[in-house]
Amino acid sequence: MKVVKFGGSSVASAGQIDKITKIIVSDASRRVIVVSAPGKRFSEDVKVTDLLIQLGESVRIGVDNEKAYQQILDRFEGIIRDLGLDQKVLEQVVKKINDSIFRIKQQDPSGLDALKSCGEDGSALIVSAYLNHEGYATSYVNPKEAGILVQDQPGGALVLDESFDHLYQLRKREEILVIPGFFGFTKEEKLVTFSRGGSDITGSIVAAGLKAELYENFTDVDSVYCVNPMLVDNPRQLTSLTYREMRELSYAGFSVFHDEALIPAFKQKIPVCIKNTNNPSAPGTMIVADLPEREHHVVGIASDNGFLNLYVSKYLMNREIGFGRRLLQILEDEEVSFEHAPSGIDDMSVIIREHQLPKQKEEIVIQRIKDELQVDMVLIEREMAMIMLVGEGMNQTVGIASSATSAFHKAGVNIEMINQGSSEVSMMFGVKTEGLAAAVQSLYRTFFD
């Protein structure tokens, strides 16, 4: 059996839902379906989840937001009407939204997560109703019924291992099952969402639990590209990747897949296929545990901006046992998570995502570093970008670092940071944001042209 996940653009309109229905029923092994919330129909459109978040934030601070509420209802109403479904489906969707708003007003701490989840939940109700309407026996299965149990960490839930056994029970069901993505429940039955883009996590968890032969992830691209297509025209498509490569690529700006989505599938060695709802006959990109060794070791170039460098220097730093640990402790106390910490003899840099260190937190952190570590200098350099080269076996191949650094040289972009030596599948470079596009383009020419 196959577990199939459809992303936001695949359920954005009645036309798209009709397409995915044809995809589902064209293969009898496509038995368990996971859906996202309705996404964008055109580039200026707003995702239903974004509207739900806007609405929830307004309600939480006591402001009515009739406009967002109405936009959400209009989206669902339009889809249901165009699919020719019964009004009762709309009533179910609206009831869940209204119940969640009521809970937020009652100061119920899980109200916001419940409202955020209404996009996926609505999609699942609609898709299952439409499959039944088309004559295919189908059930909507709520994550609570499916047994998707998570830790209580709103907006960043981690799945509990026992979920997988619960999910395996779904194999007994004979009809098509449709499960909303993006959320699970704690043992105390509290609804908790995954981090943003978490429908991919649900899909991967469900595929792992059911021990699916294949997990198909339908999006709006034919395959995964080897580089961000916003930076390079018509980049090469990837026919196959390993899990590790995909995970490293997802980390730095590869938006096809959510950062941690693959872990559950990875652990069960379920193959994953990325396919296009709008072109289902294209072969897509297969992501698997192992691949035969390839001649070409760099398979992808990931890139992302929005990083900063917290730089600290102090004479005799390397004589001071515990210096690095105490610096990281200050960040941990202030709940700042860091990415990397390259160090010299008398200095240390900490690379942090900019949103982790807002202005007021920056002041506290800098003051604590000055007071507690008695450093000679501490400064923050913003507008940093990271570029990551990814490929199995890459770091054991003589000459990759040389080709990569000469690509930066040709682009006239200075390398501010190189972080290599831990991961065997990637090599990371830091540059100033202004040099990002030129560097990525030059790397593409070096490794793919």
Next chain:
Amino acid sequence: MKVVKFGGSSVASAGQIDKITKIIVSDASRRVIVVSAPGKRFSEDVKVTDLLIQLGESVRIGVDNEKAYQQILDRFEGIIRDLGLDQKVLEQVVKKINDSIFRIKQQDPSGLDALKSCGEDGSALIVSAYLNHEGYATSYVNPKEAGILVQDQPGGALVLDESFDHLYQLRKREEILVIPGFFGFTKEEKLVTFSRGGSDITGSIVAAGLKAELYENFTDVDSVYCVNPMLVDNPRQLTSLTYREMRELSYAGFSVFHDEALIPAFKQKIPVCIKNTNNPSAPGTMIVADLPEREHHVVGIASDNGFLNLYVSKYLMNREIGFGRRLLQILEDEEVSFEHAPSGIDDMSVIIREHQLPKQKEEIVIQRIKDELQVDMVLIEREMAMIMLVGEGMNQTVGIASSATSAFHKAGVNIEMINQGSSEVSMMFGVKTEGLAAAVQSLYRTFFD
């Protein structure tokens, strides 16, 4: 006034001491002299300090070591006899050695440090006696009299700031002063040695305290080479360097200077000149606070082996706030100091000097990492070497990383680790020890040929 320091080979024999006496008296501003213990006269010779350490360790465990004791006395006796000095000088030297041995036998915890310091102390007694004998008014000044106060950290003393004011008082003295290097005293008058090679530290402290116009450091080479001459034949000599460059070079295998020796001189912006006792007319290498910008940004290649990589991987490591800090905490608890800690998404490497992690400690550390951090994998890779490119302004120069990595490529040596982004004066590469020489030679051809 100038402070002049003579290394071990410059006081290894009567002939050498005669040479340095001529050097001292040839310039009236050479007023304060710091000396090391007698070093090697030929390559198989044993340094007096090594003999003293052997002797001390034997005595401490209750074993007589007549051989080492006699060798030490023979060295001093030979020098004193060949210089034609009075037997009383020998008696002074022997008395200090015997007193120290007695203190070790009495379980006096500072006895070992006292014995270790007898090499420098003997040199200072002999050099001052010989200068007087040659007709130049000279005094031996003990570090206690000079006011060199240190923290109580045997074998790794750190100087206390008030020492500099005490030393400044020595400017009032009119005769030549000879101070033994390598040790100071705590406020409780306990003798404590600096780390090995610590005569350079004494020289630098004395130059800083006296606000000398120049600190001359006499060794047995004409100048500092840009690369280890064991690896490259007749390498280029450096006429000038900045403090920061010298400090980074010293860190990784540049044995001319002791790692932290320059800090006190650096803080006072005292220029330092490295000269050759055996060729005092050669200009030597000047080390200064600032230099005009040079066209050639890489000034030196330092290299050292004896490192290991402690590699840890765990899925979702980057979601776990505090992971890196807790890993470093375990090392700190076990008193293992680390050099660098490059990290990936789900993995982290910690580069450690091999002697920091002996076998039994390795087992404890690995067990704690497994138990407390529940990692998926932890392993240790030994026989790693580090290569460091050093030069002011280097990291802001497009193309250096590219030239460097292509030098590794040409040598067929894989780069295991690159650590760049913290220091502005250096770029560090990790390789397997077997590739070290080839890589350094190729880098030399790239940047200096």
